[in-house]
Every structure is written in C-alpha cells, then in structure tokens.
Amino acid sequence: MTVARSLFIPLVLFLVIAFLIGPFLIIVAASFSAGETLAFPPQGFSLRWIAKVFTVESFRASFGMSMFLAIGGTLAALVLGIPASYALSRYKLPGAEIVRTIVSAPIIVPGIIVGLALLRYIVVPFQIGITLALFMAHTALILPYAVRVVSASLENLRSDIEEAAVLLGSSRLGAFFRVVMPNIRGGILSAFILGFVTSFNQVPVSLFLSGPGVRTMPIDMIAYMEIVFDPSVAALSSLLALMSIGIVFAAERFLGFSRYV
Amino acid sequence: MFQNRAEALALALPAAIFAAAVFLVPVVILLSDGFRNPAGGWTISAYIDFFSSPLNQAVFLRTLKLGALVTVVSAVIGYAAAFAIVNLEPGMKGKVTGLVVLPLMISPVARTYAWIVILGRTGIVNQAFQALGISDVPLRILFSETAIFIGLLQLFLPLMIISLISALENMPKDAVPAARVLGANWFQVFWKVILPLTKEGLVVGGTLVFTGCLTAYITPAILGGSKVLMLETLMYQQVSVSNNFVAASVIAFILIVMSFAANILLKRVATARNKQRRAAA
Amino acid sequence: MSDASYLSLQKLTLTYGDSPAVPDLDLDIRKGELIALLGPSGCGKTTTMRAIAGLMPVKSGRVRLDGSDITRVPANKRAVGLVFQSYALFPHLSVYENVAFGLKLKGMRGQELDAKVQSGLKSVGLSNFANRRPAELSGGQQQRVALARSMVMEPKVLLLDEPLSNLDARLRLEMRTELQRVQKETGVTMIFVTHDQAEALALADRIVVMKSGKIEQIGSPEDIYNRPTSSFVADFVGFENIFPLENGKLKTSGGLINLSSQPPSAAGLAWRPRMVTLGIGPFRGTVRGTSFAGDSREYLLDTPIGPIKAEVEASQPAYALGAELVFDLPAEKAAPLARFA
Numbered sequence: 013m014t015v016a017r018s019l020f021i022p023l024v025l026f027l028v029i030a031f032l033i034g035p036f037l038i039i040v041a042a043s044f045s046a047g048e049t050l051a052f053p054p055q056g057f058s059l060r061w062i063a064k065v066f067t068v069e070s071f072r073a074s075f076g077m078s079m080f081l082a083i084g085g086t087l088a089a090l091v092l093g094i095p096a097s098y099a100l101s102r103y104k105l106p107g108a109e110i111v112r113t114i115v116s117a118p119i120i121v122p123g124i125i126v127g128l129a130l131l132r133y134i135v136v137p138f139q140i141g142i143t144l145a146l147f148m149a150h151t152a153l154i155l156p157y158a159v160r161v162v163s164a165s166l167e168n169l170r171s172d173i174e175e176a177a178v179l180l181g182s183s184r185l186g187a188f189f190r191v192v193m194p195n196i197r198g199g200i201l202s203a204f205i206l207g208f209v210t211s212f213n214q215v216p217v218s219l220f221l222s223g224p225g226v227r228t229m230p231i232d233m234i235a236y237m238e239i240v241f242d243p244s245v246a247a248l249s250s251l252l253a254l255m256s257i258g259i260v261f262a263a264e265r266f267l268g269f270s271r272y273v
Numbered sequence: 274m275f276q277n278r279a280e281a282l283a284l285a286l287p288a289a290i291f292a293a294a295v296f297l298v299p300v301v302i303l304l305s306d307g308f309r310n311p312a313g314g315w316t317i318s319a320y321i322d323f324f325s326s327p328l329n330q331a332v333f334l335r336t337l338k339l340g341a342l343v344t345v346v347s348a349v350i351g352y353a354a355a356f357a358i359v360n361l362e363p364g365m366k367g368k369v370t371g372l373v374v375l376p377l378m379i380s381p382v383a384r385t386y387a388w389i390v391i392l393g394r395t396g397i398v399n400q401a402f403q404a405l406g407i408s409d410v411p412l413r414i415l416f417s418e419t420a421i422f423i424g425l426l427q428l429f430l431p432l433m434i435i436s437l438i439s440a441l442e443n444m445p446k447d448a449v450p451a452a453r454v455l456g457a458n459w460f461q462v463f464w465k466v467i468l469p470l471t472k473e474g475l476v477v478g479g480t481l482v483f484t485g486c487l488t489a490y491i492t493p494a495i496l497g498g499s500k501v502l503m504l505e506t507l508m509y510q511q512v513s514v515s516n517n518f519v520a521a522s523v524i525a526f527i528l529i530v531m532s533f534a535a536n537i538l539l540k541r542v543a544t545a546r547n548k549q550r551r552a553a554a
Numbered sequence: 555m556s557d558a559s560y561l562s563l564q565k566l567t568l569t570y571g572d573s574p575a576v577p578d579l580d581l582d583i584r585k586g587e588l589i590a591l592l593g594p595s596g597c598g599k600t601t602t603m604r605a606i607a608g609l610m611p612v613k614s615g616r617v618r619l620d621g622s623d624i625t626r627v628p629a630n631k632r633a634v635g636l637v638f639q640s641y642a643l644f645p646h647l648s649v650y651e652n653v654a655f656g657l658k659l660k661g662m663r664g665q666e667l668d669a670k671v672q673s674g675l676k677s678v679g680l681s682n683f684a685n686r687r688p689a690e691l692s693g694g695q696q697q698r699v700a701l702a703r704s705m706v707m708e709p710k711v712l713l714l715d716e717p718l719s720n721l722d723a724r725l726r727l728e729m730r731t732e733l734q735r736v737q738k739e740t741g742v743t744m745i746f747v748t749h750d751q752a753e754a755l756a757l758a759d760r761i762v763v764m765k766s767g768k769i770e771q772i773g774s775p776e777d778i779y780n781r782p783t784s785s786f787v788a789d790f791v792g793f794e795n796i797f798p799l800e801n802g803k804l805k806t807s808g809g810l811i812n813l814s815s816q817p818p819s820a821a822g823l824a825w826r827p828r829m830v831t832l833g834i835g836p837f838r839g840t841v842r843g844t845s846f847a848g849d850s851r852e853y854l855l856d857t858p859i860g861p862i863k864a865e866v867e868a869s870q871p872a873y874a875l876g877a878e879l880v881f882d883l884p885a886e887k888a889a890p891l892a893r894f895a
C-alpha cells in the first residue's frame with residue numbers, strides 16, 4: 013500500500029508533466045536542427061532556423077501586428093475596463109448585472125463567431141480597415157479579463173480609504189488617483205499581462221479578419237506551415253513561448269501575478 | 274458604496290457600449306440570420322437543412338463526443354494529478370503547479386504544431402512503432418479523431434487540474450482520514466467523500482474544458498485536417514469555401530447554445546451548493 | 555450662532571434608497587464639547603456621522619457648522635474630520651505620509667509640513683514609527699495614526715466611529731484616556747460613536763442616546779446613568795428590572811401590584827439590581843441563579859411578578875440556589891420613566 017502510494021505520486025506527476033510539456037520541448041529541440049525538414053530527433057545542431065525566423069518578411073510584419081494588437085488592445089481594454097470595474101464594485105449601479113454580463117460576454121462566445129460577426133456587420137457595412145477591426149475585436153476579447161482582474165483587486169481594497177482621502181481635502185477623482193490606483197497597480201499590471209498573452213496567442217477571432225499584408229502572428233504561422241515544412245515555425249514557436257513565459261515569470265516574481273488571475 | 278447614479282453610469286457605459294457595439298449587436302444579428310427566410314420572416318428551415326445533412330450530423334456528434342470524451346478523461350487524469358500535487362510538500366507543490374500552468378502561456382499554435390512532429394508519418398510515434406516491429410508501414414495517426422483528442426486533451430488538461438487542485442485544497446483536511454478510520458476503502462473514499470466535496474471544482478473544470486473543446490479552432494484545423502471536421506472548422510469552411518453564411522450562423526448558434534448550456538450547468542451546481550450551505554448555517 | 559449650537563442638525567432626514575435610516579433628527583452641540591452617540595447596532599449612528607462629514611446625501615433638513623449652512627458643501631471642503639471604525643489608513647503610504655496626506659493637499663510643503671507631521675506623530679506617541687507601513691502596526695497604533703491624520707488638519711469637528719470597538723480590553727482603556735487627553739489639549743469639538751454605555755459614561759461631556767434613527771435622550775453621563783427617561787435608555791444603561799405603571803400600580807406578568815410605598819406618577823419604573831432590597835419586603839421569590847462578582851453577589855429570582863435581578867454586597871449572608879426569600883422594590887429608589895416602549 014505505502015509502496016504503491018510512494019510510487020503512484022511521482023509516476024502520475026511524471027507522466028502528466030511529460031504529456032503537457034514534452035511536446036513543447038520537442039519543438040524546442042527541433043528548432044536547433046541542422047536538417048531541412050521538421051523532425052525529431054533533430055538532425056545535427058545549428059542556429060540556422062532560429063536565424064531564419066528573423067529574415068522572413070511576413071513574420072516580421074505579423075509579429076509587429078500582433079504586438080500592436082496585444083499592447084494596444086490591452087491598453088484600450090484597461091481604459092474601458094478600469095472605470096467599469098470601479099463602477100461595478102463601488103457604486104450601486106442600476107443594471108449592474110446587465111453591464112457585467114455584456115462586458116464579460118466575449119469570453120463565453122467562441123472567438124470565431126466574434127470575428128465573423130464583426131467582419132459581416134461592422135467591417136463590410138461601415139468600410140472600416142482590417143487593422144482597426146482587429147484592434148476592436150482584440151479589445152473586446154480582452155475586456156472581460158481586464159474587468160475580472162481589476163474588479164478582483166478593487167474588491168480586495170477597502171473603499172473607505174477613498175472617503176478618508178476626500179475628508180482630508182482630496183476631490184473624488186484625486187482620491188482615485190492618489191489612493192486607489194497605487195493600491196491596484198499590481199492588479200492592473202496583471203490584467204495587462206493576462207490580456208497581452210491572451211491577445212497574442214489568440215487565433216479564432218482573427219481568422220476572418222485578415223487582409224492583404226495584415227495578419228496576426230499565429231495566423232501567419234499557420235499559413236506558413238501549410239506551405240513550408242521546415243523547422244522555422246518550430247524556431248519561431250520556441251522564441252514566442254520564451255517571450256510569454258519570460259513575461260509571466262517576471263510578473264510572478266515581481267507582482268505575485270497568480271494572486272490576481 | 275457610492276450612491277450617485279449618473280457618475281456610475283458615466284463610468285460603466287463606455288465599456289458596456291463598446292462591448293455591445295463591437296460584440297453583442299453584430300453577434301445577435303449574425304445569429305438571427307439563421308432564423309430568417311428570404312422573404313424576411315422567421316423560420317427554422319436552416320436548422321432542419323443543417324441537421325438533415327449526414328455530414329453535418331457527423332460533425333455535430335463528433336464535436337459532442339470529443340468534447341465529452343476529453344472532459345471525462347481530463348477529469349480522471351486531473352483527479353490523479355491534482356491529488357498527487359496537493360500531497361506534495363509546499364515548495365515542490367508550487368513548482369509542479371507552475372509546470373502544469375506553463376503550457377497555458379504557450380501559443381496553442383506551437384502546442385498543436387508539436388503533435389505533427391510526434392504523430393506525423395515520420396514522427397516519433399511511428400518511428401518507435403516501426404523500430405519495435407509493431408507495424409511496418411507508418412500508421413496514419415495525424416488527421417484523425419485520435420489526433421484531435423490528444424491535442425485537445427493536452428490543451429485543456431491544465432485547466433481541469435488547476436480547478437481540482439483548488440477544490441481539493443478547500444476540502445476539510447480530516448475528511449479523508451475520518452472516512453478511512455470508519456473503514457472505507459479507497460474507492461469508497463473517492464466516491465463518497467472526495468467526489469461530493471470537490472464537485473464544485475469538477476464542474477468548474479469540466480465546463481472550462483468542454484467549452485474549450487467546442488471553441489478550439491487550431492487543434493481540429495491542424496490535427497484534423499480538412500476531412501475530420503469539428504463544428505468550428507466546419508463553420509470556417511462554410512464561410513471561406515462555400516460562402517454559406519446561413520450555415521455559419523446555424524453553427525454559431527449551436528456553439529453558443531452548447532457553451533451556454535455548459536455555463537448554466539456550472540452556475541446551477543454552484544448555487545445549489547450555496548443554498549445547501551445557507552440552509553445549514 | 556449661539557454658543558450652544560456650534561454644530562447643529564436641523565430636521566435631518568437620511569435615507570438609503572427609499573428606506574429611512576434617520577428621520578427628522580434635531581441636535582445641537584456646543585463648541586469644544588465631547589459628545590457620545592450611544593445606541594444599539596443599526597440605530598443610525600454611522601449614518602448620522604456620515605451625513606455630518608458629507609459622505610451621505612441629505613434627504614431633507616440642514617447641517618450647520620460654525621455659523622454656516624454646510625448641508626450642500628462637499629465633503630472635502632467641510633473641515634470635518636472622521637476617524638473610521640476600520641481606520642481606513644492608506645496601505646501604500648508610510649505612517650508619515652498618511653499623516654502628511656491632507657496637509658500636502660492644503661499646499662503645505664517643506665519645513666512647515668515636516669514640523670506639523672512630526673508634532674502630530676508625537677502627540678500620539680508614534681514618532682518612532684514614521685517610516686512603517688500601516689500593515690506593520692498593531693490595531694492600537696493604526697488607530698493613533700488615523701487620529702493624528704485627522705487632527706493635524708485641525709478640523710472644526712472630529713467624528714470618531716466606534717473608535718475603540720476594534721481594540722482589546724486593555725488598549726481600549728488606554729485609548730479612552732488618550733482620546734480624552736487629545737480633546738482637552740486641543741479643545742476640538744468631538745463626537746464619538748459607541749454602542750458601549752460604559753465607554754460613553756466614562757468619556758463624554760454629554761451623551762446622545764439613539765434608537766431607530768431617533769434621539770431617545772440627551773443628557774450628562776449622570777443624567778443618563780441615574781435618570782433615564784425611557785424604558786429603552788434604562789435598559790441600555792443597566793436597569794434590569796423595568797415595569798410599566800398603571801394607576802399607581804406596577805404592571806407585571808402576575809397582574810397589577812401595589813408597591814410598598816406610593817410611586818411617583820410616571821409611565822414606568824426601573825430598578826438596578828443594586829436597588830432591590832433582599833430579606834425584607836412584601837414580595838416572595840426563589841433563587842434561580844447566583845453569581846459571585848468579587849465585592850458583590852448577583853441573584854436571579856423567580857417571583858410571581860416575573861424574573862427579578864438583585865445584587866447585594868458580598869459581605870452579606872449568601873442565599874443558596876433554590877432558597878425562598880422576601881424582597882422589596884422600593885419606589886423611592888426607582889428611576890421614574892416618562893416613556894415606556
């Protein structure tokens with residue numbers, strides 16, 4: 013019994029983690045291959061595919077696009093989401109549940125539908141550019157995360173400190189910036205990181221929203237790997253994963269990210 | 274609690290209006306398209322058409338089946354993994370949990386892509402099978418339900434494990450020893466003690482996994498190819514290949530109904546438990 | 555403005571939505587007074603304080619302070635200080651910065667600011683804690699920071715909402731003296747909320763007893779303690795034996811009872827346990843419970859007129875549980891109640 017148990021735990025953990033992380037490690041290994049095609053075990057060792065990633069023109073463009081969407085969309089979602097979260101947690105808001113449902117709905121509805129609906133009923137009729145449409149779609153997609161994380165950190169902050177600030181002579185707006193913002197900064201940064209990673213890795217929303225020269229990074233990767241079967245997509249995947257993990261790791265280190273999400 | 278309504282609305286409305294304009298209104302119009310006939314009236318003929326096609330039936334059932342299967346298997350593995358993790362010492366627990374969460378930070382494209390290397394004709398699995406003499410010709414694992422299943426399971430297992438970890442941690446510490454003392458075997462302990470006490474976490478995890486499977490696009494697209502479709506990939510095909518927006522609307526509605534059904538189920542179970550607690554208090 | 559109404563609430567009505575929390579409140583407070591707002595939880599004490607501070611919209615009526623109507627003056631321009639029940643310190647600022655917060659908003663800078671903050675900290679004995687964060691302080695110390703933070707602003711009125719209720723018994727006594735000292739030294743008009751009658755009696759110049767949003771009685775601690783005017787106040791300040799009067803007779807569960815001497819004309823009478831005479835008198839009772847409290851002994855008596863609580867000096871002979879005895883409720887010792895609820 014005890015022997016079985018003492019073996020059970022490490023075995024289960026090993027298998028599960030191998031299943032979850034293993035495939036990714038294989039991708040990393042494959043990106044250092046010297047061979048022409050994607051394969052494991054890698055044939056030889058080289059940095060040529062890592063280097064190639066930086067020379068592919070469309071990768072550079074789509075990386076820039078995804079960066080813009082992830083950063084811009086998250087900032088926009090925060091600009092909209094922080095006041096909304098504040099209203100939801102500090103006011104007796106008429107229709108609070110309706111507002112909460114509307115702003116968090118994009119998380120429930122499959123992204124592909126959001127993308128298609130936006131294309132058919134906003135982009136086409138109003139003749140707006142694909143970049144703007146992508147920006148709006150990503151903002152809407154991140155909004156639920158922003159509201160959830162910021163609300164959680166507002167709930168953890170007593171609301172009477174704002175009244176204390178007002179009684180000490182501050183205006184309501186001043187009180188928000190002087191005593192609320194400094195105390196929810198961690199939550200806002202966490203929302204930013206969560207939004208960034210979500211947006212950057214997002215595919216379905218962007219599926220229908222691509223035009224000539226306008227593609228997000230993941231869509232571009234899918235398009236590329238349908239044509240070319242070399243390890244450069246593996247190399248790119250490794251680099252992007254390293255970026256995401258690095259950001260999240262730093263966030264956990266300095267902010268205690270996981271407290272907020 | 275501030276009482277000024279105008280202020281509250283001024284703060285909340287921009288976000289609500291934005292979400293409504295960019296998301297709610299277009300999606301509602303899209304969904305209503307599937308219930309329209311050319312004369313402008315209301316009809317469900319598009320749904321009858323959709324479900325009378327054997328191909329569509331197969332895709333619908335496959336989506337349900339894979340979603341349910343991945344949910345059940347991830348629950349089984351999830352319990353074992355979560356149980357193992359909560360029994361680790363604190364420092365180790367954090368690290369292992371981190372490893373479980375890590376894949377969530379990696380792009381699903383990268384995570385799915387890896388399975389091509391593993392399951393492909395010249396992939397590791399086929400190499401191993403041939404080396405071991407299990408089969409002399411490369412097996413076709415990629416572009417099958419099996420491949421999609423594996424991909425989805427790997428994609429969403431972390432969500433289940435995390436939900437179950439927090440459920441197990443919130444369980445009263447002495448529930449299991451108490452049941453053991455009373456003579457329950459491990460099967461009974463799980464069925465009679467652990468499962469009821471972690472039901473809520475299981476439902477949260479289950480909903481996340483099931484909804485995730487419904488709405489995943491990349492995994493069925495890459496690992497299922499153009500033949501083994503799920504609802505999401507079928508919808509994409511209907512739009513980009515057949516230009517059939519009515520069918521796309523029908524699929525969208527089915528997907529949304531399925532996600533909402535899962536979501537409502539979650540809330541049901543959670544509130545049922547809260548009521549119990551309130552009644553007990 | 556007369557001296558008797560430095561702060562005055564006139565027909566003040568406060569509501570949450572449609573439910574009235576405080577209807578039609580009138581109250582006048584003298585400059586430099588230390589007022590206790592006493593009442594059970596939920597009677598509207600916090601609501602009243604918040605209205606004075608400007609944190610709660612006034613439905614109708616007026617708030618006047620130092621000769622001007624401040625009913626519509628925003629909270630940040632009122633010169634009213636409030637020490638919150640939870641202290642409401644700014645968690646991201648040090649003790650020093652917490653105290654400096656309001657002064658900086660007033661435009662105070664440099665040496666003047668520093669001197670003022672330092673003297674504020676010194677007056678509450680926290681000079682050595684200037685660089686700590688609130689989370690690194692004990693409850694009592696946090697309370698002092700909150701007090702200093704309000705006091706350096708030199709408010710016209712300082713409000714304290716249950717200032718002592720979050721402290722342990724020993725600190726509570728210590729802070730009582732501290733509050734009294736600060737008030738005497740600065741002469742600030744102070745209103746503090748409490749649901750603890752002992753605290754109100756010990757500290758206040760005048761006590762305002764509230765019940766369901768209305769003032770039940772206003773008076774000096776002696777008045778409130780010795781001469782409650784209603785059954786509610788009597789009960790609140792420890793009169794345990796309270797009965798209505800009808801035609802000069804005591805109305806009890808055992809019917810109308812004649813007292814041993816003629817009672818004053820009132821709606822009711824109230825006796826503290828100490829006022830009950832044991833060993834002589836017209837009434838009979840059985841000892842149902844007894845407890846020893848050092849220099850006194852308390853008895854719970856089962857009697858035909860209902861349960862009676864009596865307290866006698868411990869030096870007197872003790873009665874055993876179940877013992878039969880006679881007792882008296884002397885009318886001349888009782889507090890006459892004008893109102894009986």
Ligand SMILES: Nc1ncnc2c1ncn2[C@@H]1O[C@H](COP(=O)(O)OP(=O)(O)O)[C@@H](O)[C@H]1O
Pocket residue numbers: 274570575593594595596597598599600601602
């Ligand atoms: N935010 C609120 N919304 C609605 N009713 C409230 C609110 N705060 C207090 N009340 C009600 O107003 C009454 C007075 O409350 P309060 O002033 O907090 O009492 P106290 O401070 O004397 O305990 C109570 O009946 C309470 O239920």
Ligand SMILES: [Mg+2]
Pocket residue numbers: 596599600601
């Ligand atoms: Mg109160």
